[in-house]
Amino acid sequence: MKKKVVSTIGILGLCTSLAFPVYAADMVKQETHHHEYSISGFISHGELQKTLKQLEKTSNGVVQVDVVGQSHKGLDIYTAKVGTGDKVILIQSEIHGNEKTGTVALLNLLKSLSTNSKEAKKIREEVTIVFMPMMNPDASEADKRRNSMTWDEVLYNFPQLTGTTPSWNYLDRGISQSYNYGENPGFDVNRDFNPNLNYVPEAQDFPGASNTPGWFITPESQTARDVYKSLKDEYGIVDVFIDLHHQGMSYVDGTDDEVTLSLSAQFVPDPNTSEGAKYAEYAENYRYDYSRQLNVAAYNELQSYGNSKFTNISLYSQGLDLPGTALGSYALNGSGTVLFEVRGQTQMMGQKEKGQLVKSVEQGLTGIIEAVADGSVETLNPEDYEKIPLTSNKPTN
Numbered sequence: 137m138k139k140k141v142v143s144t145i146g147i148l149g150l151c152t153s154l155a156f157p158v159y160a161a162d163m164v165k166q167e168t169h170h171h172e173y174s175i176s177g178f179i180s181h182g183e184l185q186k187t188l189k190q191l192e193k194t195s196n197g198v199v200q201v202d203v204v205g206q207s208h209k210g211l212d213i214y215t216a217k218v219g220t221g222d223k224v225i226l227i228q229s230e231i232h233g234n235e236k237t238g239t240v241a242l243l244n245l246l247k248s249l250s251t252n253s254k255e256a257k258k259i260r261e262e263v264t265i266v267f268m269p270m271m272n273p274d275a276s277e278a279d280k281r282r283n284s285m286t287w288d289e290v291l292y293n294f295p296q297l298t299g300t301t302p303s304w305n306y307l308d309r310g311i312s313q314s315y316n317y318g319e320n321p322g323f324d325v326n327r328d329f330n331p332n333l334n335y336v337p338e339a340q341d342f343p344g345a346s347n348t349p350g351w352f353i354t355p356e357s358q359t360a361r362d363v364y365k366s367l368k369d370e371y372g373i374v375d376v377f378i379d380l381h382h383q384g385m386s387y388v389d390g391t392d393d394e395v396t397l398s399l400s401a402q403f404v405p406d407p408n409t410s411e412g413a414k415y416a417e418y419a420e421n422y423r424y425d426y427s428r429q430l431n432v433a434a435y436n437e438l439q440s441y442g443n444s445k446f447t448n449i450s451l452y453s454q455g456l457d458l459p460g461t462a463l464g465s466y467a468l469n470g471s472g473t474v475l476f477e478v479r480g481q482t483q484m485m486g487q488k489e490k491g492q493l494v495k496s497v498e499q500g501l502t503g504i505i506e507a508v509a510d511g512s513v514e515t516l517n518p519e520d521y522e523k524i525p526l527t528s529n530k531p532t533n
Contacts, residue, residue, distance in 0.1 A: 170279065171314040173486025178236040179243065181211055181273045187243055188214055188269075195250040198260070204268075205359030208285040211273040213359050216242075218249050218267075219260040223508055224371045226471075227501065228268035228360060229380040231326045231462070232282075233275025234313060234482040237490065238380025241497035242269045245505075262509040264371070268363060272325050272356045279482055280315040282307060282322030283354055290353050300342040303328075303351065305460075314483040326381075327458075328357035329465040331418060333365050350460035360462060368469070376430060376474070376508060377466040380497060383477040385484070386450065389526040393448045397496045398477040398527050399434055400452035401427035403464035415459070421470035428521035429513050430472045430504050435524055436516075437503025438496065446496055450527040452477050476500060 179187070192201045200217045207213060229238030246267055249256050270276050274284040287302040302308075305328065308321035328350040337351045344350065352358050367374045386395040405412035407419035415422075438449050452475055458464045467473045478493050507513035 170316070171483045171486075173482060173484075173488070175236065175279055175482050175486050177487040177490050178482075179239050179270070181270060181277055184214070184239065184243075184270050184273075185212070188216055191216070191243075191246055191250060198250045199246060204363055205355060207272065207274045208283055208289070208355050209274045211277070213271055213273060213356065214269065215363060216246055216267045216269070217264065218246065219262075219264040221261055221263040221509070222371065223263045223375045224367055224373070225263055225265045225376040225378070225505060225508060226268065226364065226367060226374050227265070227378040227380065228271045228462070230270045230276050231272050231356070231360075231379065232324075232381065232481075233272055233278060233280050234315075235281075235380070235382035235478070236276070236482060237382070237478050237493045237497055238476070239269045239276075240490070240494045241380070241501065242267045244494070244498055245501060249505075259505060259509045263505065265505065266363070266367065268360065271360055274356075275322070275325075278315075278320070280320075280322070281313055282315075282317065282324050283356055284320065284322050285354055286321050294337045294353060297337055297339055297342060300339045302343060303353070304343045304345055305350070313481065323354050325354050325356045326462065327460040328352060328354045329361065329460055329462045331415070331459055331465045331468040333361055333368075333465075333469065344460070346460070347457040348459065349465070357462075364466060364469075374466065374469075374471045376504065377463065377471040378474045378476065378501065378504065379461075379463050380476045381478070382481045383452070383479065384481075385479060387528045387531045388448055388450045389528040390532060391525075392531040392533060394445075395450045395479055395527060396445050396448040396493065397438070397479070397500060398450045398452040398475075399431045399500070399524065400454070400456075400475040400477070401431045401473060401521060402454050403456050403458050403461055403467055403473065403475070405455075405457055407468065415468055418468035422468060423470060423472050424467075425518040426472040426513075427467065427474065428518035429516040430474050430508075431524070432516045432518070432520045433507035433513050434474060434476075434500040434503045435521075437506075438500055441499070445492060446499065449524065451521075451524040452527055454526075474504065 205213045305324040307317040330349040407415035
């Protein structure tokens with residue numbers, strides 16, 4: 137696996153504002169474990185590198201691996217691409233480093249999709265799938281939500297922000313999710329995106345808020361954005377974007393069943409409505425019905441496994457206005473979008489139930505990939521999305 141100065145989809149040339157750290161990735165050390173649960177069964181950054189290298193070699197060119205950027209601490213961020221079809225699916229995991237099942241699921245899918253089976257070959261003919269596993273490796277190695285960048289380092293990269301209040305998604309005090317951000321500050325990268333993919337940070341846009349766009353001030357969001365932009369330049373549109381996350385403990389509404397996985401298609405109000413009027417410039421590209429169809433494809437696939445925990449699927453909170461998320465930004469740029477929210481984060485349950493939770497992500501993703509590949513997703517009724525049971529914070533009893 138060669139490290140490329142510019143990847144085949146032209147990633148790094150787009151990232152002109154980022155000053156990468158000068159120290160090497162192999163100097164980065166994993167931070168002290170900060171909660172009682174074991175996570176040894178998940179994938180480290182070193183193991184990710186090794187696995188991707190092996191997959192690229194054994195696939196005889198079917199899997200194409202690229203280094204598309206570096207984290208704040210200098211760890212390589214990767215994409216792995218399979219398929220040659222016109223329909224493009226982009227899937228990313230571990231934007232939050234304590235949400236780890238997605239990376240395992242993506243590597244498993246990458247292995248199955250790179251085989252010589254008739255099914256895998258057919259899918260590869262119809263779609264191009266770009267996996268972005270562990271897109272926030274600093275957070276993954278430290279088993280925490282946020283990256284490892286300080287506000288002073290942001291000001292170094294963007295001197296035009298001098299004198300502004302730090303962005304609202306920056307935490308430099310207290311303990312959150314069992315991690316001490318007072319000692320190790322950082323940004324929630326999942327709030328650092330902007331629907332304007334060419335946005336350059338401006339002082340008047342800080343500190344911002346959850347219902348306003350982000351700024352692309354972190355190297356992780358810049359890299360993810362540049363991958364997305366390059367795919368748009370090459371294919372015209374990124375048909376599907378899927379973001380893999382974890383959530384707290386929840387219940388399927390109206391039951392005592394613990395949620396295995398929540399889904400969602402809604403991250404900003406529809407620009408074609410009065411509620412979404414502030415996004416009117418993106419109205420022509422917004423494809424909410426297609427997003428709902430994609431979610432229905434995942435839901436139907438998981439429901440097909442009968443009476444099991446795989447069927448404990450709910451609809452994540454609706455009525456959101458989160459343009460600073462990758463999902464919100466990319467939805468406004470024309471992608472069908474799907475959120476996966478798996479039960480429990482590492483500080484809550486470590487690697488408990490890892491096998492089942494990883495499998496649920498694999499199954500849901502498989503349902504989407506196959507439906508996009510054969511076109512059946514477009515035959516699904518988007519209104520069936522509204523029939524997915526909601527998420528509840530409490531059981532019925």
